[in-house]
Amino acid sequence: MSAIRSSTHWGSVFLFLGPALGAIGVFFFIPVIAAFFMSFTDFDIYSLGNWDFARFVGFANYQKLMENPVFWQALKNTFYFVLVGGPLSIAVSLMAAMMLNSPLTKLRSMFRVVYFLPVVTTLVAVAVIWRYIYHPKFGLLNYGLSFLDISPVDWLGDPFWAMPSLIIMAVWKNFGYNMIIFIAGLQNIPKDLYESAMLEGANPWQQFRYITLPMLAPTTVFITLMTIIGYFQFFAEPYVMTQGGPLNETLSIVLYMYQEGFRWWNMGFSAAIAFVLFIIIFIATAIQLRLQKEGSH
Amino acid sequence: MKTTLGFALAFFLAFSGCQKKSQPNEIRFWAMGAEGEKVKLVIPEFEKENPGVTVSVQMIPWTAAHEKLVTAVASGTEPDLTQLGNTWIPEFVALGALKNLDSLANQSESATQSKFFEGVWETNVLDKNLYGIPWYVDTRVMFYRKDVFKKAGYDHPPKTWDELRDLCEKIKKLPGNSKNYAIYLPANEWSHFVTFGLQAGSPILKDSDTRGAFSDPEFRRSFTYLMSFLYDSLAPPRFTEVTNVYQAIEQGFFSIYMSGPWNIPEFKKRLPEHLQSEWMTAPLPGPDNQYPGYSLAGGSSLVMFRNSKNPELTWKFVEFLSRKSTQLKFFTVSGDLPAVKEAWQDSVFLADPYLAAFRQQLDHVKSTPKIPEWEQIAFSRIQTFAELATARKLTIDQTLKQLDESVNIILEKRRWYLEKIGKVKP
Numbered sequence: 001m002s003a004i005r006s007s008t009h010w011g012s013v014f015l016f017l018g019p020a021l022g023a024i025g026v027f028f029f030i031p032v033i034a035a036f037f038m039s040f041t042d043f044d045i046y047s048l049g050n051w052d053f054a055r056f057v058g059f060a061n062y063q064k065l066m067e068n069p070v071f072w073q074a075l076k077n078t079f080y081f082v083l084v085g086g087p088l089s090i091a092v093s094l095m096a097a098m099m100l101n102s103p104l105t106k107l108r109s110m111f112r113v114v115y116f117l118p119v120v121t122t123l124v125a126v127a128v129i130w131r132y133i134y135h136p137k138f139g140l141l142n143y144g145l146s147f148l149d150i151s152p153v154d155w156l157g158d159p160f161w162a163m164p165s166l167i168i169m170a171v172w173k174n175f176g177y178n179m180i181i182f183i184a185g186l187q188n189i190p191k192d193l194y195e196s197a198m199l200e201g202a203n204p205w206q207q208f209r210y211i212t213l214p215m216l217a218p219t220t221v222f223i224t225l226m227t228i229i230g231y232f233q234f235f236a237e238p239y240v241m242t243q244g245g246p247l248n249e250t251l252s253i254v255l256y257m258y259q260e261g262f263r264w265w266n267m268g269f270s271a272a273i274a275f276v277l278f279i280i281i282f283i284a285t286a287i288q289l290r291l292q293k294e295g296s297h
Numbered sequence: 298m299k300t301t302l303g304f305a306l307a308f309f310l311a312f313s314g315c316q317k318k319s320q321p322n323e324i325r326f327w328a329m330g331a332e333g334e335k336v337k338l339v340i341p342e343f344e345k346e347n348p349g350v351t352v353s354v355q356m357i358p359w360t361a362a363h364e365k366l367v368t369a370v371a372s373g374t375e376p377d378l379t380q381l382g383n384t385w386i387p388e389f390v391a392l393g394a395l396k397n398l399d400s401l402a403n404q405s406e407s408a409t410q411s412k413f414f415e416g417v418w419e420t421n422v423l424d425k426n427l428y429g430i431p432w433y434v435d436t437r438v439m440f441y442r443k444d445v446f447k448k449a450g451y452d453h454p455p456k457t458w459d460e461l462r463d464l465c466e467k468i469k470k471l472p473g474n475s476k477n478y479a480i481y482l483p484a485n486e487w488s489h490f491v492t493f494g495l496q497a498g499s500p501i502l503k504d505s506d507t508r509g510a511f512s513d514p515e516f517r518r519s520f521t522y523l524m525s526f527l528y529d530s531l532a533p534p535r536f537t538e539v540t541n542v543y544q545a546i547e548q549g550f551f552s553i554y555m556s557g558p559w560n561i562p563e564f565k566k567r568l569p570e571h572l573q574s575e576w577m578t579a580p581l582p583g584p585d586n587q588y589p590g591y592s593l594a595g596g597s598s599l600v601m602f603r604n605s606k607n608p609e610l611t612w613k614f615v616e617f618l619s620r621k622s623t624q625l626k627f628f629t630v631s632g633d634l635p636a637v638k639e640a641w642q643d644s645v646f647l648a649d650p651y652l653a654a655f656r657q658q659l660d661h662v663k664s665t666p667k668i669p670e671w672e673q674i675a676f677s678r679i680q681t682f683a684e685l686a687t688a689r690k691l692t693i694d695q696t697l698k699q700l701d702e703s704v705n706i707i708l709e710k711r712r713w714y715l716e717k718i719g720k721v722k723p
Contacts, residue, residue, distance in 0.1 A: 042710060044710060045367075045388055045391055045392065045669050046391055046669070046710060046714050048367070048370075048371055048392055049370075049391055049392035049393040049394070050393060052717075053714055053717070055713070064706075131540075135540060136535075154535055157535050159688070245485065245684070246684065246688075247681075247684055247685060247688060247690065248681065259677065262364060263363075263673075263676075264670075264672075264673040264677070265367065
């Protein structure tokens with residue numbers, strides 16, 4: 001045993017792990033730590049030229065953030081997106097997965113491809129199409145609604161409708177990914193469970209409630225977690241569709257952070273936003289894991 | 298073992314950085330968007346005049362330009378020369394990246410103050426120091442429908458604010474125009490609000506550009522004036538309704554649009570045949586009896602970096618680009634308007650009716666405040682508050698007061714900075 005624990009052993013451990021650890025250290029831990037310190041300074045374009053023009057400001061960035069109505073707006077928008085868009089996306093994925101898993105459905109593999117296509121399409125291309133769909137005068141959506149005698153809605157320009165419009169687009173774009181995972185989960189449920197349930201006279205709803213849902217629980221936990229984390233980082237949709245407008249109604253935390261940091265170079269302030277987002281995601285994930293643990297007992 | 302070593306090697310190579318060494322006779326020039334491509338057409342002449350010298354152009358898309366330039370400065374990998382939108386100059390001066398060009402320009406024949414449009418030259422001067430030479434200019438004038446003006450009883454473009462307002466009311470009253478508008482003032486473009494503010498004599502910012510001057514009488518006057526168009530349905534209140542400006546103008550959704558030279562070819566291309574003789578450009582009206590009123594002194598400058606390895610050679614290239622003949626050639630290949638006044642005497646310009654308004658306007662252009670924070674103030678504050686006022690979430694008084702307050706928060710750092718470098722006594 002002692003021979004294995006000799007110094008040569010440790011040497012080769014470091015030799016093999018070193019590059020990976022080094023890369024993670026340099027590209028992940030150091031920037032994270034640097035950003036953490038930066039969030040206590042007012043590092044900006046003046047400081048980039050000369051470090052003398054950076055001030056240590058303590059918690060001032062965080063305080064400024066708390067006092068800033070734009071931040072609360074962004075936070076509200078992000079939660080709106082997560083709490084409405086997240087469950088909606090998961091529900092749509094599950095429904096699509098069940099339909100594609102049903103033996104009654106024809107052309108299953110074709111539909112699987114069709115539903116998955118938006119996931120692999122670049123968002124910019126998707127955005128161009130959706131901007132046309134949402135166009136207040138010439139858009140497909142308003143055209144359809146005109147048959148129902150609904151007057152045209154300015155989907156992306158109206159402060160009330162802008163966020164729902166982005167949510168619908170995001171759900172359409174993303175549900176295919178979760179759907180594939182759900183299909184895999186569904187195929188892992190043993191068929192004999194359903195057979196015995198049918199013999200006992202369980203209706204489809206009971207089968208779904210007492211067999212499918214519990215058996216899918218591990219998949220659902222995974223999907224919910226990933227979706228929530230991903231949806232908190234809501235960025236690309238408003239970035240390409242609305243730039244956060246109208247009236248900041250679609251400004252998300254990450255978009256706000258991006259604008260402050262990379263558009264205006266208020267790096268210190270932007271780093272503070274990043275850490276607030278980190279804490280929020282951390283808490284949300286912890287709560288969720290806790291709930292699921294309790295639920296399974 | 299081999300792969301580990303290979304990986305480690307690659308890792309360290311990546312860090313040692315493979316900085317491209319510049320050749321002694323090479324000028325490294327960054328240019329943005331279409332200019333990056335077009336400038337290559339004028340370079341051979343320079344290289345012929347200076348045997349052995351090469352100009353290597355790197356094209357950068359506009360959307361990535363700002364980030365790339367800042368990172369280049371931060372990491373010390375800047376080129377010898379770059380094109381820079383003139384509102385970006387203050388930021389790179391604050392970074393201490395740009396070379397002072399005063400002595401060079403004073404001794405130059407082509408790249409010297411008297412050759413350029415005054416207002417545009419001014420955008421390159423910070424604290425009496427010159428940091429850039431204008432390359433091409435950009436300003437906004439009025440694009441309008443002659444036939445609609447005629448129907449409304451105007452045989453000339455409006456020369457004063459009162460005339461503009463009167464004309465718009467008359468256009469709105471034309472038969473069939475109850476659902477149409479007269480002018481387009483999108484709230485998501487800060488330029489209108491700033492242009493009219495400058496026209497009314499507002500400095501936009503005051504106290505050495507450390508505080509907003511938005512609630513002061515001059516800006517208030519211009520803002521109230523512009524808002525009246527939106528409130529009285531003379532301008533479409535929701536800018537998202539207009540995704541295609543050309544279509545909107547064709548349909549008479551509005552008839553006046555303030556825009557830049559890039560729209561001349563677009564109007565020629567996109568308006569239908571029967572409207573081609575019915576559109577024209579005109580300088581902007583002024584608030585009182587001054588005509589034309591001011592417009593923005595936009596455009597791109599050529600700036601040299603302090604770390605340039607070849608300052609003499611680079612300056613020679615700047616002088617070459619500032620020559621009348623080069624400016625003309627560059628205009629023919631790119632459509633960018635010459636910054637050198639003499640170039641405008643060429644027959645190309647005299648023959649073009651659409652460019653006459655720009656020539657006239659360029660003698661009446663003003664710079665926006667020359668501070669690094671300007672773009673942030675314009676895009677994230679003026680635009681946001683203009684939107685709030687347009688949507689009537691705030692009154693004009695509230696808008697201007699809150700705009701001042703939020704701009705003053707941004708400028709806190711600048712107040713501290715000026716005090717620290719001893720420019721302003723607290």
